[in-house]
Each structure stands twice: as structure tokens, then as C-alpha cells.
Amino acid sequence: MNNGHVELARAQQERWEAAYARRPQLHGVEPSAAVEWAAGAFGAAGIDDVLELGAGHGRDALFLARQGFSVHATDFSEAALDQLRHEAQREGLDDRVTAALHDVRDPLPPADATVNAVFANLLLNMAFSPSELRSLVAEIHRVLCPGGLFVYAVWSTADSCSQYWRQMEDGLAMHDGFVGRFFDESLVTELAEDWRLDETTPYDEGQRRMWRVTMTKPVQES
Numbered sequence: 001m002n003n004g005h006v007e008l009a010r011a012q013q014e015r016w017e018a019a020y021a022r023r024p025q026l027h028g029v030e031p032s033a034a035v036e037w038a039a040g041a042f043g044a045a046g047i048d049d050v051l052e053l054g055a056g057h058g059r060d061a062l063f064l065a066r067q068g069f070s071v072h073a074t075d076f077s078e079a080a081l082d083q084l085r086h087e088a089q090r091e092g093l094d095d096r097v098t099a100a101l102h103d104v105r106d107p108l109p110p111a112d113a114t115v116n117a118v119f120a121n122l123l124l125n126m127a128f129s130p131s132e133l134r135s136l137v138a139e140i141h142r143v144l145c146p147g148g149l150f151v152y153a154v155w156s157t158a159d160s161c162s163q164y165w166r167q168m169e170d171g172l173a174m175h176d177g178f179v180g181r182f183f184d185e186s187l188v189t190e191l192a193e194d195w196r197l198d199e200t201t202p203y204d205e206g207q208r209r210m211w212r213v214t215m216t217k218p219v220q221e222s
């Protein structure tokens with residue numbers, strides 16, 4: 001990471017921490033559209049445990065746990081994770097949900113090929129440089145078992161809100177102090193190198209135009 005990216009990363013972490021502290025349940029309590037799809041895809045593949053990255057205060061982790069999945073949720077905001085843990089305990093789901101502080105610019109903690117499914121709603125479109133983004137997707141590939149699934153959702157360049165964001169370097173954009181990236185289909189395709197790309201689906205959620213992407217880590221032919 002160059003110094004500019006280190007500073008940006010630190011500022012974004014502080015921004016998210018302050019946003020969650022100021023407004024508990026920032027993203028609401030309803031599950032995202034992407035997690036409802038992911039629960040079906042993971043269930044159909046016989047998967048019952050999920051690693052969630054950028055989980056925030058856990059609306060999707062809690063949804064997955066209510067559906068019977070075991071979820072390990074990570075985020076770089078301790079305030080958000082505290083809310084997640086509190087809510088999991090309140091709902092009696094704490095035996096199925098664990099939460100740990102982790103910045104996804106660092107290597108993912110799991111060993112190679114030990115995770116069955118990874119889910120990330122609105123994480124890949126955060127303030128990552130192109131090389132950080134590629135490294136993160138490579139890390140997810142590394143920890144997944146062959147045949148494991150990765151479902152993610154990101155903002156689309158077709159989102160009309162994107163016009164209100166100020167363009168920065170590296171394809172990033174800023175609005176109200178938050179930095180992010182709008183994805184076009186070619187970026188989705190580029191990140192799917194080394195994967196089987198199962199689906200790339202445009203959809204609307206609230207006022208946002210999004211992409212939902214499902215990828216499988218291929219099983220190596222011997």
C-alpha cells in the first residue's frame with residue numbers, strides 16, 4: 001500500500017466506526033436482496049457454514065443464522081461488530097454467529113481451502129485500490145475449498161447516484177466523506193479470472209442499481 005492508500009484506509013475505518021456509533025442499525029434490520037439469493041445458492045450446494053466479509057452490524061449474518069447457517073462475520077468496525085454480537089445474543093443465535101475484527105486488506109485468517117462459502121454485500125465497492133481489490137478476491141479464492149461459492153453484491157456504474165460522487169484517482173469516488181467504487185461489467189469479468197462465473201445479475205435495491213455476482217472456485221481436474 002502506498003502512503004495515500006494507508007491514509008485513505010485509516011480515514012475510512014474511522015468514518016465507518018463513527019457512523020455505526022452514531023447510528024446503530026445503520027443499514028436497517030431487513031436482510032439484503034443478495035443474502036436472500038445467497039442463502040438459496042448455499043443451501044442448494046449443501047453448504048451450512050458461511051464466512052461473511054464486511055458484515056457491518058450483521059443484518060445479513062443474523063438472517064443466515066436464522067436460516068440455520070453457521071456464520072463467521074468480520075468487519076473493520078468494532079462498533080458494528082458489538083451491535084451484531086448483542087443482537088445475536090438477544091435472538092439466541094450466538095451459538096451460530098461469531099464476529100471478529102478484520103481488515104480485508106490483510107490476509108484472511110482461514111487456512112487454504114477450508115471455507116465452503118463466502119458472502120460480501122457492499123464490501124468490494126469500498127475504498128480499495130485496484131491491486132487491493134485483486135488481492136482480496138485472490139485471498140477469497142485461496143481460503144475457499146474447491147467447489148466453494150463466493151456471492152457478492154456491489155454498486156453498478158448504472159446507478160444514477162454515481163453522478164453525485166466526486167471522481168478520485170484509481171476509479172474511486174467520494175460522497176459525504178465515504179469513498180467507494182462503482183463496478184462495470186468488465187470489472188466483474190476481470191475479477192472472475194480463475195473462477196467459474198455462475199451469474200452476473202443487475203438489480204435494483206432501494207435507489208441503488210447493483211450487480212450481484214456468484215462465482216465458484218473450480219475443482220481442479222487431475
Ligand SMILES: C[S@@+](CC[C@H](N)C(=O)[O-])C[C@H]1O[C@@H](n2cnc3c(N)ncnc32)[C@H](O)[C@@H]1O
Nearest residue numbers: 016027054055056075076077103104121122126
Ligand atoms: C456499505 S457497508 C455494508 C455492511 C453490510 N454488508 C450490510 O450490507 O449491511 C460496508 C461495510 O464494509 C466495512 N468495510 C469497509 N472497508 C473494510 C475493510 N477494509 N475491511 C473490513 N471491513 C471493511 C465497513 O465497516 C462497513 O461495515
